[in-house]
Amino acid sequence: MTLSADERSRYGRQILIFDEEGQERLKQATIVIAGAGGLGSPVAVYCAAAGVGRIVLIDKDVVDLSNLNRQILHATPDIGRQKVVSAEEKLQALNPAIEIVPIHETIDAENIGDLVGDADGIVDAMDNYPIRFLLNRTAHEKGIPLFHGAVRGFHGQATTIVPGETPCLSCIFPHAPPAEVFPIVGVTAGIIGMIQAGEVIKHLTGTGALLAGKLLLWDGLNSRTEEISVSANPHCPVCGSPQKE
Numbered sequence: 001m002t003l004s005a006d007e008r009s010r011y012g013r014q015i016l017i018f019d020e021e022g023q024e025r026l027k028q029a030t031i032v033i034a035g036a037g038g039l040g041s042p043v044a045v046y047c048a049a050a051g052v053g054r055i056v057l058i059d060k061d062v063v064d065l066s067n068l069n070r071q072i073l074h075a076t077p078d079i080g081r082q083k084v085v086s087a088e089e090k091l092q093a094l095n096p097a098i099e100i101v102p103i104h105e106t107i108d109a110e111n112i113g114d115l116v117g118d119a120d121g122i123v124d125a126m127d128n129y130p131i132r133f134l135l136n137r138t139a140h141e142k143g144i145p146l147f148h149g150a151v152r153g154f155h156g157q158a159t160t161i162v163p164g165e166t167p168c169l170s171c172i173f174p175h176a177p178p179a180e181v182f183p184i185v186g187v188t189a190g191i192i193g194m195i196q197a198g199e200v201i202k203h204l205t206g207t208g209a210l211l212a213g214k215l216l217l218w219d220g221l222n223s224r225t226e227e228i229s230v231s232a233n234p235h236c237p238v239c240g241s242p243q244k245e
Contacts, residue, residue, distance in 0.1 A: 001027050001053075007097065011051050022205035023051060029204045030054040032116050034107060034135055035125030036083040037061070038070040038184060039149050042193030043123050043200070045073065048091045050201050054099045055091065058115055059083045060106040070186035107131050112138050121203060123196055124148040124169075129176030136161065136169035137238050147199050149192040153183045154220030156192035159230070160199045160210045167232040168239040172215060188220050 001024055008015065011023050031052050033040050036059035047055055063071070063078040063086055071083075078086040084102030091100045103115060116122060116138055124135050124146055132148070139146035139161060146161040148169055161168050195216065202208045217226045234240050 003027070004097075007051065010095075010097070014050065018205040018207045022207065025204050025206070026051045026201070027053040029120045030056065030118070031121050031123060031200055031204075032056040032058065032119045033123040033125055034058050034131065035123075035127070036071075036073060036087045037067060037125065037127065038151065038186070038189030039193045039196065040123070040125035041071050041073040041087070042190050043125055043147075043149075043197045044087060044091055045094065046194060046197035047200055048095045048098055048100070050197075051095065051098065052200070052204070054101065056101040056103065056115070056117075056119065057084050057087055057091075058103045058105060058107060059087075060104060070184055070189045072186070072190070107134065109134060113142075116142060116144075118142075119144060121145045121147060121200055123200065124150075125193070125196070127182075128179065129173070133170060133176070133238075139163060140168055140238050145203055147196045147203075149196045151184055151188045151192050154185060154188055156188050156218040156220070157215055158192050158195045158199070158211060158218075159215045160203070160212050162210070162212050163239065166212045167230045168236060170238045171233040171236045171240075172230045174233070174236075185220070188218070191218055191220070 015023050029052050033044055036057050061083050063074045063081050073087040073090050082104045084104050088100045088102040122139050124132050126132050140163045143163050149158045214227045215230050
């Protein structure tokens with residue numbers, strides 16, 4: 001899949017970083033983004049702008065007025081529309097050369113395998129841990145990376161999980177936090193979503209170091225980041241070694 005003249009022009013500034021070979025890897029890739037909201041919006045925008053060739057966007061919701069302080073793929077005229085349809089429209093306008101696959105479905109244990117397919121990575125842009133854990137298990141079973149992000153208020157976190165190489169999400173968070181309607185300011189979702197998009201691009205192009213085995217913590221109130229090392233749990237029900245009888 002060689003690059004066209006238009007693609008060389010569109011992506012010229014980033015080709016200076018990872019050459020045409022890296023850009024071709026982006027063009028050939030499929031990324032599944034679970035969630036078209038606060039995190040999914042910036043992830044999808046920057047993956048589309050970078051030239052990820054096929055973006056599968058999954059979300060079951062419609063646009064609500066309360067979404068618009070943070071979900072930048074949607075605008076006031078989109079209220080009541082399916083989020084994936086609204087997002088597809090904006091992303092195709094941004095980059096007509098890539099494929100956007102909108103899926104208006106609820107992710108569950110029955111359909112997740114088919115939804116992910118043979119993707120090159122899964123972006124966790126969800127707002128609830130049961131689905132995050134389902135994404136984590138699927139990533140482990142399929143042997144593909146999971147790019148995790150989560151936000152609350154002015155705080156956020158991100159990590160990249162590489163099955164067989166790093167702790168999985170269940171190692172890092174053995175138990176889901178209580179469900180809540182959490183506070184969030186839009187810039188926090190933007191920052192964490194862009195970090196996730198950066199991880200996707202680095203992984204696909206083989207550039208730089210990933211947040212593998214590390215949890216990045218963002219404190220927006222004090223404009224500080226911190227990285228902590230995370231360890232695998234040998235008894236993890238997802239990625240731990242089978243217990244001997």
